[in-house]
Amino acid sequence: MPGFELFGPEEKAEVADVMENGFTFRYNFDPMRNDRWKARDMEKLLCEKMNAKHAHLVSSGTAALQTALHAAGIGAGDEVIVPPFTFVASVEAVAMAGAIPIFAEIDETLCLSPEGIEAAITPRTKAINLVHMCGSMAKMDEIKALCKKHNLVLIEDACQSIGGSYKGQALGTIGDVGCYSFDSVKTISCGEGGAVITNNEAIYNYSHMFSDHGHDHVGNDRGAEDHPIMGLNFRISEMNAALGLAQLRKLDRIIAIQRKNKATIKKEMQNLDGVSFREIPDPEGDSAGFLSFMLDSEERAIEVNKKLAENGVDGCFYWYVNNWHYLNNWKHIQELTSPAKTPLSLIADKPDYTKISVPKSDAIMSRTISMLIKLSWSDEEISQRIANIKKAFQK
Numbered sequence: 001m002p003g004f005e006l007f008g009p010e011e012k013a014e015v016a017d018v019m020e021n022g023f024t025f026r027y028n029f030d031p032m033r034n035d036r037w038k039a040r041d042m043e044k045l046l047c048e049k050m051n052a053k054h055a056h057l058v059s060s061g062t063a064a065l066q067t068a069l070h071a072a073g074i075g076a077g078d079e080v081i082v083p084p085f086t087f088v089a090s091v092e093a094v095a096m097a098g099a100i101p102i103f104a105e106i107d108e109t110l111c112l113s114p115e116g117i118e119a120a121i122t123p124r125t126k127a128i129n130l131v132h133m134c135g136s137m138a139k140m141d142e143i144k145a146l147c148k149k150h151n152l153v154l155i156e157d158a159c160q161s162i163g164g165s166y167k168g169q170a171l172g173t174i175g176d177v178g179c180y181s182f183d184s185v186k187t188i189s190c191g192e193g194g195a196v197i198t199n200n201e202a203i204y205n206y207s208h209m210f211s212d213h214g215h216d217h218v219g220n221d222r223g224a225e226d227h228p229i230m231g232l233n234f235r236i237s238e239m240n241a242a243l244g245l246a247q248l249r250k251l252d253r254i255i256a257i258q259r260k261n262k263a264t265i266k267k268e269m270q271n272l273d274g275v276s277f278r279e280i281p282d283p284e285g286d287s288a289g290f291l292s293f294m295l296d297s298e299e300r301a302i303e304v305n306k307k308l309a310e311n312g313v314d315g316c317f318y319w320y321v322n323n324w325h326y327l328n329n330w331k332h333i334q335e336l337t338s339p340a341k342t343p344l345s346l347i348a349d350k351p352d353y354t355k356i357s358v359p360k361s362d363a364i365m366s367r368t369i370s371m372l373i374k375l376s377w378s379d380e381e382i383s384q385r386i387a388n389i390k391k392a393f394q395k
C-alpha cells in the first residue's frame with residue numbers, strides 16, 4: 001500500500017518546481033505562481049482517473065470526511081451509520097459534526113453488511129459512512145439499493161482503497177460523495193492530504209467553500225470574494241499537492257504491483273490449514289493493498305499472528321486488539337472523552353457507547369489478520385516471505 005516506497009525523481013521534480021518557480025498557496029496570487037497550479041492539476045487528474053465530475057483536495061482524509069459530511073448536509077442530531085472496524089477518523093468526523101454515530105455489523109467483506117445497515121436504520125438515519133477497509137469493497141449493489149429505499153446519503157470512505165473499483169466504477173465515486181486519504185502511509189501520498197470526490201455539483205461547491213472559510217472561489221481577487229457559507233481551513237498546500245500529483249501519475253503502476261504481489265502470496269496460502277480469505281464482492285476491483293485472511297478460531301488467530309512476527313513476516317495486523325481500528329479498544333470514543341463539551345455530548349438520546357454490542361463483527365475480527373502488501377519486495381523477498389508464512393502456520 002505505501003506509495004512512498006516509489007518516491008523518486010518525479011516527486012522531487014514536482015516539489016522543486018513549486019519551490020523554485022511557484023507559490024505554496026493553492027488559490028490566487030497569479031503574478032507570484034508563474035502558472036503553477038499543483039492542487040488544481042491533481043484534482044483534474046483525479047477526476048480523469050476516477051471518471052468523476054468533481055474532486056477537491058483538502059489537508060487530510062479526516063478533513064475530507066468532515067467536509068463531505070458538512071457538504072452533504074449532515075449535522076447536529078443526524079444519525080450516521082458507521083462500522084466498528086475502521087480507522088477511528090471515520091467515527092470522529094461524524095461525532096465532531098454533532099451527528100450521532102450508530103454502529104452496525106460488518107460481514108466477511110470486512111465492511112458494513114447490508115443486513116447490519118438495515119438493522120441500524122431509524123427515522124433519524126440520514127447517512128451511511130461506508131468504509132472500504134483494507135483495499136477492497138463492500139457489497140455495493142445491496143447497499144446502494146438500501147440507500148435508495150430509505151433515502152439515505154451514501155458517503156464512501158475510500159481512504160484505504162483508492163485505485164479499487166466495483167463493477168468498473170472507482171471506489172469513492174459510487175455513492176453521493178467519496179473520500180480519499182493521501183497521508184504518509186497511503187497508496188499514494190501527499191505527505192498529508194485528502195480529497196473529496198463527487199458527481200454532485202452542490203456537494204462539490206459546498207466542499208470547496210467549507211474547506212476554505214466559505215470562500216466562493218469566483219474571480220481572481222481573494223479579498224473581494226463572497227462567502228456564501230461558514231467554513232474552516234482544511235486547505236492543502238501546493239507543496240503537498242505537488243508530491244501527490246507525481247504519486248497519482250504512478251497509481252496504475254502501484255495497483256498493478258500490489259495485485260501481482262498479493263496474488264503470488266494468496267495462491268501459496270490457499271491450502272494452509274484453517275485459512276479462509278476475506279470476501280471480495282468484485283475481485284477484479286480489489287486494489288490489493290492488503291491480504292486479509294481468517295483463521296478458524298480466535299485462539300488460532302492470536303497464535304498465528306504471534307508466529308508470523310516471530311518468523312519475520314512483518315506488516316501483519318491483528319486488528320481486534322489494535323486500538324486505532326476496532327471499536328472495543330476505543331475507550332475515548334466509548335466515553336466521549338474531550339476537554340470541551342462537544343455537540344454530541346449534548347445530545348441526550350444518543351447510544352451509550354460503552355455498551356455497544358456487535359457480536360457478528362467480534363466473531364469476524366477476532367479471527368482476522370491483514371497483511372500489508374508492499375511495492376518494493378523483490379521476487380526473492382516474496383519467496384522468503386511465503387516460506388516464513390508457511391513456517392508460522394506449522395502447529
Ligand SMILES: Cc1ncc(COP(=O)(O)O)c(C=O)c1O
Pocket residue numbers: 060061062063086087089090131157159160181182183193194
Ligand atoms: C479508513 C480511513 N478513514 C480515514 C482516514 C483518515 O485519513 P488521514 O490520516 O489522511 O486523516 C484513514 C487513515 O488512516 C483511514 O484509514
